[in-house]
Amino acid sequence: MEDKWSRSPYFRIEEVRAGVFAAIATPGMGAWSNSGIVDLGGVTLVVDSCASPGAASDLLSAAVTLTGRSPSYVVLTHGHWDHILGAEVFARAHIIATESTRATMLDSEVSLRREDLDSGFAQHLRELREQQERQTDQRIVQALDIEILENQELLKNLKAARLHHPEVTFAERLLLHGSQRSVEVLCYGGGHSGGDAFVYLPSDSVAFMGDLVASRRHAWVGSGSISAWYSILERFSRLDTDTIVPGHGNVTRGQAVAETMQYLLKVQEAASVCMQRGDNPMEFAKSIPAPFKGWGSGHVYEWNISHLTSVAHGA
């Protein structure tokens, strides 16, 4: 869709309802994750803050252009770098997150100041390039190109970062009201991270899901819990939602929730098979199951299999 509102290199704006906008990150440019802008009527809300202050500045400008005012609230869906690092740009807004996300951000502040930040990133980038050399699927090679670019940008931004910690925290449900619409900021627990919030617009059947829902992409399990994540999505499915803005990739429809649930089950199942056979996880992960083969971020499948098998072995 043509972006007639903003010429940002970091994202394109898509109007999903009147006054409700998705900022869809341009791959490899440093925004890294999607954001949202919601005009509540008299009050503007932003969802997630991109991975860089540069991208967040463009997001702030877009919010002012689209709603006629500076945002009053910024909801951070979870504490991963790619969603929080631009929050410092929203100095005049209240930052809202779960208690768990705030705790993660306070911990992250410590890791930002660590002297081994450069060497840690250098090691991570080396591993990404090694993974890329093992790949024969060109889509995965390209996905790793993007991953490397995003990480290079992230390192630059981390070094200059001043984290804007949430001033407002909540556990399960927070309501925000404007003259045109109300939104629910909800948390059903931690699945993808320690505490995953999402923003639900009941009157519009729209939800900004952070990384809980992946739009035909491999969802990164990382430090999350597959069973808890699955239960969150099962509960979420009972809400009336037609349009979903995921943390990465394109705006999608309600069926992406079932697809993500199916992916979580299948990746868990595949990791069990890998362990039963005693296969090398990296070799095993070369054959991605058919329904997910053409999905985006194919490199994440190997991470998931490696992680799930190592967690099971370590347990």
Ligand SMILES: [Zn+2]
């Ligand atoms: Zn995440």
